[in-house]
Amino acid sequence: MYSIIVHGGVGAVSHDKEEAVIAGVRGAVKAGSDVLASSGSSLDAVETAIKILEDNPLFNCGTGSVLTFDGEVEMDAAVAYGPALGFGAIAGIKNIQHPISLARMVMEKTDHVLLQGSGAQEFARMMGIAPHNPITEERRVQWREYREKFLRGDAGDWPKLKALMKEHPEFMHGTVGAVAVDEKGEVTAGTSTGGVFLKLLGRVGDTPLPGAGTYATKFGGASSTGLGESMMRTLITKTACDFMRMGLDAQGASSGAVNMLSNILRTEAGIIVVDNQGGVGFAQNTPQMAHAYFKKGMSEPVAGL
Ligand code: ASP
Numbered sequence: 001m002y003s004i005i006v007h008g009g010v011g012a013v014s015h016d017k018e019e020a021v022i023a024g025v026r027g028a029v030k031a032g033s034d035v036l037a038s039s040g041s042s043l044d045a046v047e048t049a050i051k052i053l054e055d056n057p058l059f060n061c062g063t064g065s066v067l068t069f070d071g072e073v074e075m076d077a078a079v080a081y082g083p084a085l086g087f088g089a090i091a092g093i094k095n096i097q098h099p100i101s102l103a104r105m106v107m108e109k110t111d112h113v114l115l116q117g118s119g120a121q122e123f124a125r126m127m128g129i130a131p132h133n134p135i136t137e138e139r140r141v142q143w144r145e146y147r148e149k150f151l152r153g154d155a156g157d158w159p160k161l162k163a164l165m166k167e168h169p170e171f172m173h174g175t176v177g178a179v180a181v182d183e184k185g186e187v188t189a190g191t192s193t194g195g196v197f198l199k200l201l202g203r204v205g206d207t208p209l210p211g212a213g214t215y216a217t218k219f220g221g222a223s224s225t226g227l228g229e230s231m232m233r234t235l236i237t238k239t240a241c242d243f244m245r246m247g248l249d250a251q252g253a254s255s256g257a258v259n260m261l262s263n264i265l266r267t268e269a270g271i272i273v274v275d276n277q278g279g280v281g282f283a284q285n286t287p288q289m290a291h292a293y294f295k296k297g298m299s300e301p302v303a304g305l
Contacts (some may be wrong), residue, residue: 065139070235090123
């Protein structure tokens with residue numbers, strides 16, 4: 001029984017972009033489910049789905065990633081392969097098209113779990129990955145606007161930045177994730193992001209950290225979105241996987257994990273989860289989280305905000 005679910009980040013989607021965002025997650029989940037339908041692995045399905053979202057400038061990952069305070073793009077990505085507790089991740093990578101594929105290479109071609117900064121950049125070069133500029137004009141315009149506000153004192157440090165995020169929920173919008181289980185019952189989770197607008201150079205979010213933004217075990221897998229600093233402190237995806245080890249299904253695990261975070265920290269959070277029986281689940285404490293899923297036997301994916 002295979003299934004796959006993707007998310008396109010928590011945070012409000014402006015009206016004029018709703019259709020395109022829903023079409024984006026639907027297209028990604030369809031491509032991932034096609035891999036699973038032709039007996040492909042959950043690992044291939046997750047990578048396929050996330051690469052499509054990384055190429056879609058509407059989402060905050062790959063091309064279209066948000067800019068740091070200094071006007072750069074520094075991307076984080078991770079892949080978690082449940083059966084072997086496999087994990088590969090990169091942090092602070094610039095100038096490549098598909099961070100998720102590089103994260104997979106870290107898992108498959110090195111003895112490490114996480115490469116960051118210039119070392120990750122050098123690894124990409126060694127792997128023969130061509131340079132690619134992920135900065136779009138639309139993000140550059142947003143960056144100028146937010147940075148001006150910040151410099152006027154609207155957001156002078158992290159607490160103020162949080163207030164600015166409340167005013168502009170699109171700050172948080174667009175990290176992507178995918179979680180799949182294949183016919184063999186093997187679960188993979190992946191997440192890719194540009195992080196959060198105006199982050200300090202060198203800031204690493206939850207996405208590439210095991211158990212924070214991304215995690216998978218033989219019982220299930222999860223990918224989260226929202227303020228990364230809170231995911232790191234609560235280990236939200238590890239919590240969801242622990243719930244599945246204790247017998248909850250994917251929906252129970254996702255609701256339980258988001259409730260746990262909301263009760264403690266009250267910051268924005270969303271999660272997608274798949275269990276090894278083919279169950280899918282998602283939960284968020286925000287009004288919207290773009291998502292789509294497909295389970296074997298369905299004729300079309302379900303997609304929404
Ligand atoms: N979790 C991401 C980060 O903090 C942001 C997001 O999910 O939108 O890097």
